[in-house]
Amino acid sequence: MKNGPIFFFGLFFILALSWAGLVLGTNAQLGDLAPHYDELEGKAFPERAPGLAGQGLLVYRDLGCAACHTQQVRRPDFGADKARGWGERQSVARDYVHQSVPQLGTMRIGPDLADYGTRAAKNGATAASLLADLYNGRNGMPAYRFLFTERKVVGEPAANALVGGARAGYQLVPTPQAESLVAYLLSLKQTYEFAEARPYEPAADQKGAH
Amino acid sequence: MTTVSPTQASAEADGIDASARCPLGLLLAFGLFWLVAGGILAVLNLLQLQSPALLADCAWFSFGRLQAMQETAFIYGWAINAGVAAATWLLVRLSGEALRGANYLVVGTLFWNAALVLALVGIAGGYATSHAFFQLPDFVQPVLLVAYAVMAVPGILAWTGRRKEHTYATQWYAVAALFLLPWFFSVAQVMLNFLPVRGVLQAVVATWYAQNLFSLWLAPIALAALYYLLPKLTGRTLPNYDFAIYGFWSLLAFGTWMGGRQLIGGPVPAWIATIAITAAVMVLFHYIIAFLNLRSLFRLAGSSVLFLLMVGLAAYLVGGVVDAVFATRGLAKVTQFTYFQQAQQQLHLGAFSLVMFGTLYFMAPRLAGAAWPSITLLRAHFLAVLIGFGLLVASLATAGWIQGAALNDAAVTFATIGDKTRPWLQLAAVAQGVTLCGNALLALNFLRLFFTKPAADSVGRAVMEASAS
Numbered sequence: 001m002k003n004g005p006i007f008f009f010g011l012f013f014i015l016a017l018s019w020a021g022l023v024l025g026t027n028a029q030l031g032d033l034a035p036h037y038d039e040l041e042g043k044a045f046p047e048r049a050p051g052l053a054g055q056g057l058l059v060y061r062d063l064g065c066a067a068c069h070t071q072q073v074r075r076p077d078f079g080a081d082k083a084r085g086w087g088e089r090q091s092v093a094r095d096y097v098h099q100s101v102p103q104l105g106t107m108r109i110g111p112d113l114a115d116y117g118t119r120a121a122k123n124g125a126t127a128a129s130l131l132a133d134l135y136n137g138r139n140g141m142p143a144y145r146f147l148f149t150e151r152k153v154v155g156e157p158a159a160n161a162l163v164g165g166a167r168a169g170y171q172l173v174p175t176p177q178a179e180s181l182v183a184y185l186l187s188l189k190q191t192y193e194f195a196e197a198r199p200y201e202p203a204a205d206q207k208g209a210h
Numbered sequence: 211m212t213t214v215s216p217t218q219a220s221a222e223a224d225g226i227d228a229s230a231r232c233p234l235g236l237l238l239a240f241g242l243f244w245l246v247a248g249g250i251l252a253v254l255n256l257l258q259l260q261s262p263a264l265l266a267d268c269a270w271f272s273f274g275r276l277q278a279m280q281e282t283a284f285i286y287g288w289a290i291n292a293g294v295a296a297a298t299w300l301l302v303r304l305s306g307e308a309l310r311g312a313n314y315l316v317v318g319t320l321f322w323n324a325a326l327v328l329a330l331v332g333i334a335g336g337y338a339t340s341h342a343f344f345q346l347p348d349f350v351q352p353v354l355l356v357a358y359a360v361m362a363v364p365g366i367l368a369w370t371g372r373r374k375e376h377t378y379a380t381q382w383y384a385v386a387a388l389f390l391l392p393w394f395f396s397v398a399q400v401m402l403n404f405l406p407v408r409g410v411l412q413a414v415v416a417t418w419y420a421q422n423l424f425s426l427w428l429a430p431i432a433l434a435a436l437y438y439l440l441p442k443l444t445g446r447t448l449p450n451y452d453f454a455i456y457g458f459w460s461l462l463a464f465g466t467w468m469g470g471r472q473l474i475g476g477p478v479p480a481w482i483a484t485i486a487i488t489a490a491v492m493v494l495f496h497y498i499i500a501f502l503n504l505r506s507l508f509r510l511a512g513s514s515v516l517f518l519l520m521v522g523l524a525a526y527l528v529g530g531v532v533d534a535v536f537a538t539r540g541l542a543k544v545t546q547f548t549y550f551q552q553a554q555q556q557l558h559l560g561a562f563s564l565v566m567f568g569t570l571y572f573m574a575p576r577l578a579g580a581a582w583p584s585i586t587l588l589r590a591h592f593l594a595v596l597i598g599f600g601l602l603v604a605s606l607a608t609a610g611w612i613q614g615a616a617l618n619d620a621a622v623t624f625a626t627i628g629d630k631t632r633p634w635l636q637l638a639a640v641a642q643g644v645t646l647c648g649n650a651l652l653a654l655n656f657l658r659l660f661f662t663k664p665a666a667d668s669v670g671r672a673v674m675e676a677s678a679s
Binding site for chain 1: 258259262263266267268269272273274275276277278336337338339340342370382385386389390393394397401406407408409410411412413414415418422426459462463466467469470472473475476477478479482485539543546547548551552613617618619620624625628
């Protein structure tokens with residue numbers, strides 16, 4: 001290998017090729033992915049989350065929640081994601097078009113959260129109960145007490161204060177971070193049946209459907 | 211090389227090493243500092259898995275942030291400092307000239323490490339990017355890029371100013387690593403932070419970047435050291451060396467496509483995973499050639515440098531095979547999102563570290579111009595890292611397999627999974643602890659080595675040679 005320029009060109013070419021293939025290739029396929037407008041329901045999916053939830057996404061990222069929680073449901077015949085109630089269908093790229101920093105995650109020390117909002121609504125979990133879980137910890141998840149401040153009760157207690165837990169005369173008030181984190185978690189919904197998200201069914205089931 | 215007599219060559223090498231003493235000593239000292247610091251963070255992080263309440267009250271050290279910090283300290287602190295030192299030293303030695311541009315190296319190193327301190331503080335404060343192996347806060351990224359480019363200058367100068375036109379495998383690998391990192395580093399910075407791409411494309415860019423870090427940086431640096439030290443220490447030429455060039459290009463060409471393995475079954479086009487699986491199998495061609503070239507390592511014994519290189523090479527080869535086998539969808543269904551993937555990463559990182567330790571054992575006394583002050587400390591480090599490495603990979607892999615199998619059975623609760631994996635994670639914490647102790651001893655030994663007066667006489671050199679092997 002005596003020719004320096006050709007050597008450097010080769011190195012550069014190899015990297016450029018994989019970048020073009022993987023990154024530009026995916027961009028060509030998904031770059032202009034738009035929300036799907038459903039004429040029957042009269043709105044587009046995925047729905048935009050409220051601004052508070054958008055801030056919550058950044059709190060989720062800052063705290064490194066993705067170290068234990070994924071946000072990607074695998075298809076029903078690939079793992080037990082559906083059986084665990086994490087989502088009725090697999091996650092698809094369109095689910096994430098509104099998220100500034102999708103938190104797909106790489107590790108499942110805790111449950112998947114891609115469709116958490118739907119699950120919470122089904123189980124009757126509310127913002128208040130989620131805040132209590134964050135303060136007390138739950139199922140191996142530690143208590144994140146730094147998301148709350150203890151404040152003296154002056155007049156009426158704050159509307160969002162936790163019930164109990166504080167010393168007499170004091171109240172536990174969630175910080176704005178905690179409020180937005182909870183709003184974000186409750187906004188996570190992957191329920192709309194996009195055409196590309198229809199589960200792959202074994203041949204026998206398909207026959208029954210037709 | 212054969213025309214120069216051994217004493218002549220040794221005297222010449224002395225001059226070359228002396229020219230590199232200060233800048234490379236500084237790099238290695240920073241590398242060892244981050245290795246120990248990252249080790250402490252890693253132990254804490256593993257302890258949090260046993261008792262989640264540990265430090266959970268403190269936002270700076272939540273599990274997620276601590277993990278990002280320990281990973282960053284290991285990759286950008288230890289691996290890059292030590293790797294640049296090794297690559298520069300190898301290129302300078304093979305160039306046959308003294309190190310040029312030492313000031314670049316010193317300035318680059320100081321800026322790199324100062325930025326890294328900021329990066330860790332930033333992660334603790336909540337500025338991590340949340341992309342695995344790319345957690346660096348956005349405000350330090352441009353500084354790191356420029357600092358790296360400055361650090362790499364002497365290595366590239368040693369390549370372009372080499373005495374002989376003919377080049378050797380070590381030089382290809384070292385130059386490729388030095389040259390390629392700024393490219394994929396800057397692409398990741400732009401596409402993930404400054405002009406972020408939309409939606410799941412970020413995950414594609416992030417896995418592409420992380421894989422390049424492993425295949426286009428860590429692996430080439432380790433191979434550069436192996437290709438240099440093995441013939442150097444044994445005095446024999448490498449068998450089947452003619453194939454080395456194909457091994458080199460196949461690692462780069464296929465390795466860079468393997469990142470999509472992390473996204474199997476994820477919300478990205480399926481062809482990304484398929485290409486990654488194919489590439490993971492194709493890259494085995496590289497591993498076969500690396501084995502053919504370096505196989506005599508497995509027949510040698512006696513020297514601690516050679517033994518570390520041998521275990522490092524074995525871990526590297528096993529890592530390649532494990533990557534290919536566990537990239538298949540049937541097995542990924544179990545191992546995805548589990549500690550098993552961490553075991554796979556530790557296998558690669560461990561292979562790199564072991565080869566770097568072997569290189570350090572050989573290189574540091576020559577740079578310092580003195581023998582290792584304590585052979586006992588060196589032996590203790592040697593034993594600690596070997597035991598720690600084996601135990602860590604084995605325990606994480608077992609924990610991961612148990613976790614993966616349990617996750618795929620919807621009847622098993624997370625509490626049960628926690629109970630089942632806990633003993634193995636305790637073992638992993640012990641393994642990290644043992645490694646940390648060993649590395650602290652190495653750092654201590656290294657500092658003493660560089661603060662001892664250089665032994666200029668021939669007796670000193672003889673002791674030095676003996677201490678290295």
